[in-house]
Amino acid sequence: MKKWLSLSTLCVVLLIGGCNTGNDQQEPKEEVNGEDTQEDPSTEQTPEDEDAEQEGEDEGVQNNEDFLAIEDEFTKDFLVETEVEPGFHQMRGELDGFEMLIPENGIISDLLHDIENNAIETIIFTFNNYIEKKLYDVKLMYYKKYPEEVKQNYLNVFKTEVNFDGEYKYAEANGLEMYYGSFEDEDEYGPYMRYFGYLFAEERNQAISFTYMAMCQGEGECSISLEEESEMAEKLMYSIRLLDQ
Numbered sequence: 142m143k144k145w146l147s148l149s150t151l152c153v154v155l156l157i158g159g160c161n162t163g164n165d166q167q168e169p170k171e172e173v174n175g176e177d178t179q180e181d182p183s184t185e186q187t188p189e190d191e192d193a194e195q196e197g198e199d200e201g202v203q204n205n206e207d208f209l210a211i212e213d214e215f216t217k218d219f220l221v222e223t224e225v226e227p228g229f230h231q232m233r234g235e236l237d238g239f240e241m242l243i244p245e246n247g248i249i250s251d252l253l254h255d256i257e258n259n260a261i262e263t264i265i266f267t268f269n270n271y272i273e274k275k276l277y278d279v280k281l282m283y284y285k286k287y288p289e290e291v292k293q294n295y296l297n298v299f300k301t302e303v304n305f306d307g308e309y310k311y312a313e314a315n316g317l318e319m320y321y322g323s324f325e326d327e328d329e330y331g332p333y334m335r336y337f338g339y340l341f342a343e344e345r346n347q348a349i350s351f352t353y354m355a356m357c358q359g360e361g362e363c364s365i366s367l368e369e370e371s372e373m374a375e376k377l378m379y380s381i382r383l384l385d386q
Contacts, residue, residue, distance in 0.1 A: 209245055209246055210230055210243060210244075210245055210246065210247050210248060211223060211230070211245075213248050215249060215250065215251045215254075216247070216248050216249045216266070219232045219234070219235070219249060219264075220232055220243075221233045221240065224245075225242065226242075228245050229242045229243065229244060229245060230242070230244075230247075231243075232247075233384075234262050234264060235254075235256060235262060236256065236259070236260075236262045236283060236285060237384060238262065238283045238285055238347065238349075238383065238384055238386065239281075239283050239349055239381060239382060239383050239384060240381075240382045240384065241281075241377060241380045241382065242377055242380040243266060243377075244268045246269065247266045247267070247268045247279075248266060248267055249264060249265070249266040250266075250267075253265035253266075260284070260285045260286065261282065261283065261284055261285070262281075262282070262283045263280070263281070263282050263283075264281045264283075265279065265280045265281075266278070266279050269358065273363065274357060274358050274359055274362075274363045275355055275356065275357060275358055275363060275365070276355075276357075276358040277353070277354065277355050277356075277373070278353075278354050279352070279353050279354075279377060280350075280351075280352040281349060281351055281352075282349065282350045283347075283348075283349045284347065284348045284349065285347060285386060286346050287346050287347075287348050288346070289346055292341065292348075295339060295348065295350075296309065296320055296339055299337070299339050299350055302352075303322075303335055303337045303352060304335075305322055305324060305335075305337070307322055307324070308322075309339075313343070314379055315379070315381065315382050315383075316342060316343050316344065316382075316383070317340045317341065317342060317381070317383065318340070318341045319338050319339075319378070320338060320339045320340075320341075321336070321337060321338030321339075321351075321378065322336075322337060322338075323335065323337070323367060323374070324367070325365060325366075325367040330356065330357070331356065331357040331363065332356070332357060332363075332364065332365040333354060333355060333356040333357070333365055334354070334355050334356075334365050334366075334367050334370045334371075335352065335353070335354050336352075336353040336370070336371055336374035336375070336378070337350070337351060337352045337353065338351045338378050339351075340378075340381060340383070342383045345383075345386075347386070348383075349381060349383060351377070351378050351381065353373075353374040353377060353378070355370040355373075355374075
């Protein structure tokens with residue numbers, strides 16, 4: 142089963158988020174001020190040095206600090222309030238149609254943001270859990286106005302998009318009708334879980350779709366628990382508010 146966000150797109154986001162550590166080392170310069178430089182034999186690495194360097198890299202995987210939303214030039218333009226609660230900021234779509242929580246290490250790429258006809262806004266943001274080697278991405282599609290008669294069509298098409306063949310659960314919160322579901326699976330990249338919902342404003346024809354995905358990042362041990370990962374997904378989905386237009 143293919144993930145809705147391609148691996149190539151994720152690589153772009155990971156590079157923006159500063160979590161691609163594979164290319165940190167640079168090639169040594171051959172010239173300084175036009176003159177060739179000779180490598181100092183005393184600077185050659187010994188096996189002990191290489192072991193220490195490898196140990197440092199391993200520690201970096203565990204302790205590497207995230208590239209924060211407030212430090213990213215594109216992401217911070219969406220933030221309307223910082224530190225609304227520990228680890229989270231409040232973000233608003235560019236069309237001023239919705240607000241929700243975003244993790245403090247959530248990064249929105251300008252390559253993954255789109256506005257169509259000043260009526261439909263797509264936002265994708267990602268964040269990481271370096272210690273557990275997991276990557277998360279969240280996709281939102283906001284509709285400023287939709288025809289009430291096609292509401293069921295929206296729900297049917299959404300099922301196909303997220304590869305879900307079950308029945309929606311239903312809830313009401315924040316003045317929204319919420320149709321949602323979740324599942325876990327595995328593909329060629331490893332285990333993953335998907336949590337999703339379609340939210341409709343009760344008193345006006347606004348809507349927003351929400352798709353949350355958790356997956357393993359890189360090699361090594363990593364497990365995805367639907368129950369555990371759903372806690373964060375639900376927190377983000379239930380934080381969504383559709384705003385008066």
